[in-house]
Each structure stands twice: as structure tokens, then as C-alpha cells.
Amino acid sequence: MVTARDILLRFYPSDTPLRRLLLVHSRLVALHALSVARRHPELRLDRRLLYEGALVHDVGIFLCHAPRIHCHGAAPYLAHGPLGAALVRRMGREDLARICERHTGTGLTADLLRQRGVDLELPADLRPETPEEQVVCYADKFYSKSRPALCRTYEATLRSLEGFGGDSAAVFAAWHVRFG
Numbered sequence: 807m808v809t810a811r812d813i814l815l816r817f818y819p820s821d822t823p824l825r826r827l828l829l830v831h832s833r834l835v836a837l838h839a840l841s842v843a844r845r846h847p848e849l850r851l852d853r854r855l856l857y858e859g860a861l862v863h864d865v866g867i868f869l870c871h872a873p874r875i876h877c878h879g880a881a882p883y884l885a886h887g888p889l890g891a892a893l894v895r896r897m898g899r900e901d902l903a904r905i906c907e908r909h910t911g912t913g914l915t916a917d918l919l920r921q922r923g924v925d926l927e928l929p930a931d932l933r934p935e936t937p938e939e940q941v942v943c944y945a946d947k948f949y950s951k952s953r954p955a956l957c958r959t960y961e962a963t964l965r966s967l968e969g970f971g972g973d974s975a976a977v978f979a980a981w982h983v984r985f986g
Contacts (some may be wrong), residue, residue: 808897817893819863824876828864830954836860838945838957842985849937852929859942861904864951866890866906879986882909884924884947890930908934911970912977921971933977944981960986 818825839860843851866889869879881889891907911918913933918924934940947963950956958966960982967974 808899810902811892812823813862813897813899813902815874818866818885818898822876824868827875827951827954828867831949831951832861833863834949834954834957834970835863835942835986838948839941842941846985849941851941852938855901855905855938856941859898860895860939860945862890862902863887863905863946864890864907865893867951878981884914884919884922886910889912904936905934905939906943908932908939909946911972912947912981913942915972918970918972941985942979943967944978944985947972947978 815831818828826907836857839856839943840853843849843853843856856952858964860948864886867875867877867883869889870883870886871879871884877883891903894903894906908914910932911930914934915931934943947967948958951959964975964978964982967978
């Protein structure tokens with residue numbers, strides 16, 4: 807079976823500032839997701855899927871234009887989840903692909919993308935459905951790639967999501983009750 811390591815080495819084979827940033831961010835998200843699993847055994851979370859999903863959730867960022875974080879692709883940054891999912895699907899990992907495409911904000915919807923002026927053809931709304939998808943998405947919200955070592959507080963994260971649009975802040979608040 808293809809692992810998260812295989813995926814990362816395929817798309818980030820050499821040491822670059824983007825690779826270093828991605829690995830720091832993804833490892834912090836993975837540790838946060840695993841801490842949710844430890845605190846909530848009643849959720850029966852698949853820890854391997856949480857770990858691997860957190861490691862690859864941002865694999866598509868190199869295809870996007872975000873020069874501040876060393877991304878020099880052409881696509882809008884909001885597209886990094888679905889673009890990464892397409893890469894991961896081609897490697898045969900649907901479970902990890904779903905985490906990639908469903909982690910942006912608290913999940914992308916066609917309406918939200920239209921409001922943001924992003925022209926992406928979505929097959930459906932891409933909101934996290936499984937508990938593992940939700941936990942990786944939740945954990946990711948605490949870490950920004952522009953300040954990778956900083957773990958944001960719940961309050962700061964909630965404020966940042968209020969500007970994202972839709973019901974992102976309310977979804978995150980509900981997840982915090984469940985996973986925090």
C-alpha cells in the first residue's frame with residue numbers, strides 16, 4: 807500500500823523551503839489530531855489514518871500561488887485541497903484523498919467558492935464527513951503555514967474562521983465541543 811511518506815517523496819523529493827514548511831506544519835497537525843484521538847477513545851478514531859491524512863493534507867499546495875509560503879503554482883490557494891486530492895487518488899489512496907479535499911476552512915462548498923471568486927468545478931460539497939476527516943480539518947485550523955510553529959488559541963482560530971464565510975466558525979465551534 808502507498809504510504810503518506812511515498813506520497814510526500816513523490817511530490818516533494820528534495821529539500822526546499824516549501825518542503826520544510828509543509829513537513830513542520832503537517833507534523834504539528836498530525837500530533838494535534840493524535841492528541842484528539844488519545845483524549846477521546848470513545849470516538850474510536852483510526853490513528854494511522856489520522857496520522858497519514860494529516861501528513862498529506864496539504865500536498866497540493868505547490869500547485870497554488872501563495873509566494874509568501876513558497877508556493878509558485880498557478881491555481882488559487884483555495885484549490886490546494888481538491889488539487890492535492892487528485893494527486894493522491896492517482897496513487898491509489900482514496901481515504902487520504904478525501905482528507906486532502908475536505909480540510910480547507912471547515913470544508914468547501916460551491917457557494918463558498920463562488921463568493922470567494924474561485925472557479926472550481928466541484929463534484930459536490932467538500933465538507934468533512936468521517937470523524938477522521940473532521941479531526942484532521944479541526945487540528946489543521948490551529949496551525950498557519952505563515953507562522954508554522956505557533957499553535958493558535960481556540961479564540962484566535964474562531965476569529966480567523968469568522969472571516970472565511972459561510973458557517974465555518976459555527977462548524978469549528980461545534981467540533982471544539984466534540985474534540986477539544
